[in-house]
Amino acid sequence: MISLLTPSHWKDYELIDCGDFEKLERFGDIILIRPEPQAVWGKQLPQSEWQKLHDIRFKGRSATSGEWIKKNPKTPDRWYINYANKDVNIKLRLALTSFKHVGVFPEQAVNWDYISESIKLFKTAEPKVLNLFAYTGGASLIAKAAGADTTHVDSIKQVVTWANENQELSNLQNIRWVVEDALKFVKREIKRGKKYNGIILDPPAYGHGPNGEKWKLEDHILEMMQDVSRLLDEEEHFLILNTYSLGFSSVIVENLLKSTIQNPQNMETGELYLQATAGNKLPLGVFGKVRRV
Structure with missing residues (x-):
């Protein structure tokens, strides 16, 4: 059986929008803009909305490495999110890495x-x-x-x-x-x-x-x-x-x-x-x- 599957009940994660080779996503209370090579289409939300919503943006020096630009210098480099389903509950530390991953x-x-x-x-x-x-x-x-x-x-x-x-x-x-x-x-x-x-x-x-x-x-x-x-x-x-x-x-x-x-x-x-x-x-x-x- 061929299926299309996506997470549907994760309160601490949200993909807000994607397009123009970027994605706008929320991890807990922090909203990031990161590169996304699969997003070859246009964004649904206006660029002004992306600029208003995001806390941190990844600016790449290459396809895989770069630096994070914060709107507020006090935004943490490390933070925590939870994931739970009907059987289990886990906690994960997130961090800003030089390879655009968190x-x-x-x-x-x-x-x-x-x-x-x-x-x-x-x-x-x-x-x-x-x-x-x-x-x-x-x-x-x-x-x-x-x-x-x-x-x-x-x-x-x-x-x-x-x-x-x-x-x-x-x-x-x-x-x-x-x-x-x-x-x-x-x-x-x-x-x-x-x-x-x-x-x-x-x-x-x-x-x-x-x-x-x-x-x-x-x-x-x-x-x-x-x-x-x-x-x-x-x-x-x-x-x-x-x-x-x-x-x-x-x-x-x-x-x-x-x-x-x-x-x-x-x-x-x-x-x-x-x-x-x-x-x-x-x-x-x-x-x-x-x-x-």
Whole structure:
């Protein structure tokens, strides 16, 4: 089944408008203007409204780096937001980074709901969940809060430290933190005979491991999917694959799932997007997921 999915109940996040390669969004009480390469259409709100509403604007020196310009110098560089659904509640620290990110990808909230829902459906008392390319840990926190034995893997030590801080803010503990190249970690887990009830993959289009290992989505995703399929528990499992690459479609993700997972059940593929209050939709990657319960 092909679906279009967007978060619908997050009080601390709002996409206000997007267009002209920018997005206007609220995180808690702070409103940001950030670059958005997908927003090739025009804005719905007038530029004067954008200027009036925003607190901080990202001014890029390149496609990926730049500086934040504050209207009020007293606006904090760090602040906090909450996320809750019917099963879990987590808290996240946000911060202004030089790469236009703030520590969370809001469209992933749809996957967070799927994670907590899946864990609650499992008969396994403490299902094991593996989060690969795990960033600052939103999905890891959700899995842990829902009752899973959770392993968080990312190649960048600073973001794993950030994720650990989010764990403390969320009054959680005992997530297993791993700073390592995701593909190398998966291959070692196979050798160890490990199995997981849930696996989450949100790989970048390009990336590097802690020892300079190169990751390119189209070159390595098939090998990664073949390997993680060997880690899935045969009786109860879910797997989420999310890709943010202009060259990937939901049909590609569907083919990957069908070719690497034996007898995939409850398969769903589609596109994640954010619904702007102003009326337009911002596409933010394609996803695929399977679940056996």
